[in-house]
């Protein structure tokens with residue numbers, strides 16, 4: 001051990017001793033707090049005198065109850081805080097800090113050693129910092145500057161100074177393994193070591209090696225919208241998660257983890273990233289997929305297609321007669337033009353076109369659809385659209401009041417009373433007694449009893465109808481959406497056509513609706529129209545929305561999310577070179593998003609440095625896309641990706657099995673065989689699974705599994721593998737230009753090794769690359 005490491009180890013030992021002392025102190029406190037909580041819970045009612053005889057007694061009881069509940073909540077809060085601190089300290093024992101900066105602030109003669117770790121540590125007085133949390137203002141200097149002049153912002157103003165040294169430490173199990181003075185060493189040694197490691201079941205935090213550009217994303221505090229366009233593997237997901245940890249720390253007094261929501265591509269991805277925040281001592285944010293939200297809102301009325309079903313159709317059914325109409329429909333329905341058409345359509349409904357459903361009770365029409373329509377268009381026409389709907393709703397509720405009165409005397413009610421079971425009768429009786437304070441004596445009045453029972457029965461029967469009227473279900477949204485595709489409306493509102501396959505799109509959409517289905521491309525437009533008519537359902541409690549893999553969202557969906565979360569700031573992270581859904585085929589950047597909140601409220605950051613893959617893999621993958629030369633690789637060496645052309649499927653499978661064996665001996669944790677579609681994955685699984693343990697990943701797979709997996713490219717997005725086999729990159733499979741982005745996404749999942757097979761002639765995508773970034777073999 002050299003002198004420097006020896007000295008550092010001694011300091012580390014002192015820090016560890018402080019941590020150990022604090023742990024034992026807090027352990028005592030937590031156990032005491034726990035006992036307090038248990039005791040208050042156990043004796044909650046013993047310590048309380050419950051007396052409601054007089055109003056004063058009642059008041060006293062309520063006050064006592066409140067005090068007791070408050071004491072419980074304080075103790076629970078203290079216990080929670082102490083437990084959180086305890087787990088932070090226990091985590092720190094492993095590696096209390098990872099960096100140090102030596103800083104002399106302007107106007108001070110003292111050079112301070114600032115140690116940086118995952119959590120704060122102070123001495124026993126609580127006044128002096130031994131370690132600074134990586135999210136503290138001063139820690140930003142570590143990520144933003146090399147030694148030399150520095151500047152950072154604090155709530156009290158900007159601070160300037162000089163950084164004399166910057167150290168990186170690799171500490172494991174309480175021992176300093178290595179340390180680097182970054183003013184002397186070239187490159188980021190620790191980053192190299194971290195990136196050279198194998199995959200794990202879960203993604204890890206990157207706080208010890210956050211790069212300057214990523215730090216800008218993490219600490220960005222300006223504007224309503226932050227757009228991050230970043231190359232594959234540039235750390236977008238990582239930056240998003242550390243950003244959440246940062247926001248929770250910075251706003252710890254007012255922001256809770258469940259006020260932050262992350263939209264992610266699928267549930268396997270959710271599982272893959274679920275450890276990052278707990279590793280940093282924070283609770284996980286809410287995580288959803290856009291599809292989950294659509295299902296939540298629409299699955300009652302429709303069979304809603306999910307995005308992967310849509311994609312699978314596009315990837316595998318090219319010969320289907322409806323294929324070209326479907327692609328035209330997807331493009332059109334994701335466009336801003338369709339968004340505008342829907343808005344215009346909604347406005348036109350103020351004058352004509354609303355479709356209603358008649359209201360029926362026990363098979364009898366109380367009011368017909370036509371009558372509702374007449375009411376809507378003939379009265380209150382000067383009011384705003386939503387108020388007019390409200391007026392109709394009030395009118396229908398009044399009609400129900402009248403119906404209730406009328407029905408009371410009808411024979412069906414009398415009959416239902418007779419058939420009431422004893423229990424029902426007793427229930428009704430008890431309810432009535434409680435509500436009206438009836439005594440045994442007063443209830444023997446037959447008429448009164450009957451009237452009350454009748455009212456109860458009729459009300460119960462009308463309850464669902466009332467609810468549906470309150471929920472504005474008398475508006476036929478499905479009919480209104482279908483009408484948008486009628487020839488008449490098309491001529492009036494679609495602004496002169498020029499939409500490819502316009503007629504075909506219209507008839508296919510109407511047919512789909514008649515079958516009770518809703519394609520993925522229709523789900524958001526349908527929901528938008530519904531909300532524009534019925535009023536928006538908003539969620540004001542969410543303060544931050546982060547959207548990962550944002551290239552897969554249409555401008556439509558962004559508009560929708562903005563309206564859904566009116567109180568939130570949005571962070572959008574994506575890469576258009578990985579846009580795999582048909583609706584994004586034309587788009588190359590997030591330019592259109594600027595209009596969401598306006599230029600003044602929008603900031604954009606681009607990440608060009610890729611961290612996931614070796615230099616050789618990046619040199620190959622960047623040739624697959626336009627402007628790929630901008631992507632920079634980390635100086636991490638590996639083997640050149642290998643392209644092997646085989647004559648047949650049988651030979652393909654033989655070679656894959658032997659490649660997997662070779663790689664297993666290299667101890668790779670995950671080897672992925674990436675296919676184009678679910679259909680191709682299933683076929684590959686059938687042919688290969690007998691050779692050893694392999695897992696097939698499908699849309700419903702919830703866990704990121706280690707080992708050997710077979711996976712369609714679109715489900716592999718967002719995640720990574722030690723080594724990747726591209727199952728078949730032939731011209732037949734990846735011949736069409738529209739598949740370039742999917743192919744790029746598949747290849748960029750590889751961290752250390754990439755093997756591409758092609759049965760017969762390779763895809764044209766490989767032709768540019770083949771010259772110098774791919775090794776060719778035709779075994």
Ligand SMILES: Nc1ncnc2c1ncn2[C@@H]1O[C@H](COP(=O)(O)OP(=O)(O)OP(=O)(O)O)[C@@H](O)[C@H]1O
Pocket residue numbers: 191194195204206209210211214230231232233234235236237238239575578611612717718719720748
């Ligand atoms: N600063 C960093 N320090 C250490 N590792 C990093 C850093 N930035 C990114 N990585 C690693 O690089 C890999 C890719 O990161 P991440 O998945 O966040 O990228 P991405 O931009 O979301 O990728 P993609 O768009 O391809 O899904 C991960 O293994 C991540 O841990």
